[in-house]
């Protein structure tokens with residue numbers, strides 16, 4: 133197995149799906165390769181966290197971004 137280059141579904145940037153990550157996915161039983169680059173995945177994670185924390189002052193901004201992003 134070796135590193136793979138994938139294209140991000142969200143920002144069309146090319147990113148590396150490393151051997152280590154591929155092993156991690158296999159261990160977890162994921163059948164699909166990641167669809168997004170690391171920065172998009174991190175952003176999604178933060179948006180998810182933002183939606184769960186309505187009391188946080190920046191939760192509103194995150195929700196707006198999420199709406200624009202899913203259009």
Ligand SMILES: [Zn+2]
Nearest residue numbers: 140143169172
């Ligand atoms: Zn991306």
